[in-house]
Amino acid sequence: MRVAFVGKGGSGKTTVSALFARYVASRGLPVVAIDADINQHLGMVLGMEDQALPRPMGSHLTEIKEWLRGDNPRISSAAAMVKTTPPGWGSRLLDLPPAAVTGLPTTDPIHEEFAVAAPYGPWLMATGPFGESDLGVACYHSKVGAVELYLNHLVDGPGQYVVVDMTAGADSFASGLFTRFDLTFLVAEPTRQGVGVYRQYREYAADYGVAVAVVGNKVQSPQDVAFLREHVGSDLLVCLGHSGVVRGMEQGRPFGLEDLEPEVSSGLGTLLEAVDGREKDWERFGRQTVEFHLRNARAWANRATGEDLAAQIDPDFVFGPQITAAGSPA
Numbered sequence: 001m002r003v004a005f006v007g008k009g010g011s012g013k014t015t016v017s018a019l020f021a022r023y024v025a026s027r028g029l030p031v032v033a034i035d036a037d038i039n040q041h042l043g044m045v046l047g048m049e050d051q052a053l054p055r056p057m058g059s060h061l062t063e064i065k066e067w068l069r070g071d072n073p074r075i076s077s078a079a080a081m082v083k084t085t086p087p088g089w090g091s092r093l094l095d096l097p098p099a100a101v102t103g104l105p106t107t108d109p110i111h112e113e114f115a116v117a118a119p120y121g122p123w124l125m126a127t128g129p130f131g132e133s134d135l136g137v138a139c140y141h142s143k144v145g146a147v148e149l150y151l152n153h154l155v156d157g158p159g160q161y162v163v164v165d166m167t168a169g170a171d172s173f174a175s176g177l178f179t180r181f182d183l184t185f186l187v188a189e190p191t192r193q194g195v196g197v198y199r200q201y202r203e204y205a206a207d208y209g210v211a212v213a214v215v216g217n218k219v220q221s222p223q224d225v226a227f228l229r230e231h232v233g234s235d236l237l238v239c240l241g242h243s244g245v246v247r248g249m250e251q252g253r254p255f256g257l258e259d260l261e262p263e264v265s266s267g268l269g270t271l272l273e274a275v276d277g278r279e280k281d282w283e284r285f286g287r288q289t290v291e292f293h294l295r296n297a298r299a300w301a302n303r304a305t306g307e308d309l310a311a312q313i314d315p316d317f318v319f320g321p322q323i324t325a326a327g328s329p330a
């Protein structure tokens with residue numbers, strides 16, 4: 001199950017992504033946390049030293065494309081593969097690696113090369129830092145494109161988790177990245193700006209059947225809760241208060257999940273229940289993959305590659321658990 005954390009800068013996306021990934025891992029479940037935010041902080045918040053951070057996927061797009069395209073005859077080269085290029089017969093698909101705590105090896109070169117086991121159990125992957133020029137429609141070399149390629153080739157199911165710490169911005173709307181998730185958590189502080197991002201996201205999401213739940217963060221009073229309720233209504237899933245334990249970590253004191261304020265841990269439990277309550281909709285997933293690829297092809301990718309990229313769509317390929325990671329029917 002894929003989960004995105006989006007919201008305004010400073011709202012707490014990275015903090016809550018990291019807490020949630022640790023919470024899932026603490027239950028012995030496999031979870032890959034992906035840092036796809038402009039400010040790459042997820043590794044740090046997960047307790048990693050700089051030198052232990054994973055290789056940035058965004059700087060190795062060609063290598064990733066080369067592996068994923070396998071011997072799919074519809075993709076002539078890695079250069080003709082753009083971030084929205086869907087898998088087809090012959091493409092290589094990805095399985096989530098086993099929980100890092102099992103000590104079992106990752107199952108494919110992508111996780112082997114780009115995922116590292118973070119302290120406390122989650123796997124960590126990262127796009128690497130990106131600049132303003134990485135954002136926007138005509139973004140052939142987009143770093144977040146690495147995440148989109150990854151998610152488009154991933155065959156995941158219940159009890160397996162991918163947590164993406166991302167921005168709520170132009171690139172994910174333009175490319176369709178925001179439609180790749182089973183549930184999107186919009187982290188919002190109880191402020192006008194916080195709920196402003198919600199309104200914008202909501203509009204995009206509603207048009208594409210994207211499920212959004214609001215996580216109120218740094219909520220300090222009943223008035224804060226009332227403010228969020230007033231502006232996001234029943235989309236408000238849970239409110240997290242200001243955590244002294246999180247602040248302590250920022251002051252250099254690492255913590256165990258058992259140290260968290262009970263209200264924060266129970267909030268994390270609510271997030272997991274919400275994710276587990278979602279049904280995978282592979283039909284929507286497949287349909288939107290094609291839709292956004294065609295849109296990108298017309299908007300810029302045909303021009304950028306000099307090919308008609310509509311021809312990359314394999315009409316016989318059906319997304320879903322019946323496809324094994326080997327790219328053939330189970």
Ligand SMILES: Nc1ncnc2c1ncn2[C@@H]1O[C@H](COP(=O)(O)OP(=O)(O)O)[C@@H](O)[C@H]1O
Nearest residue numbers: 009010011012013014015218241242243246247
């Ligand atoms: N629930 C919380 N309790 C205490 N501090 C928090 C909480 N959520 C976020 N913070 C702090 O707020 C700041 C911004 O959070 P961060 O997760 O980096 O936001 P974002 O990733 O959305 O930019 C950080 O200093 C973080 O430690």
Ligand SMILES: [Mg+2]
Nearest residue numbers: 013014037041
């Ligand atoms: Mg962040």
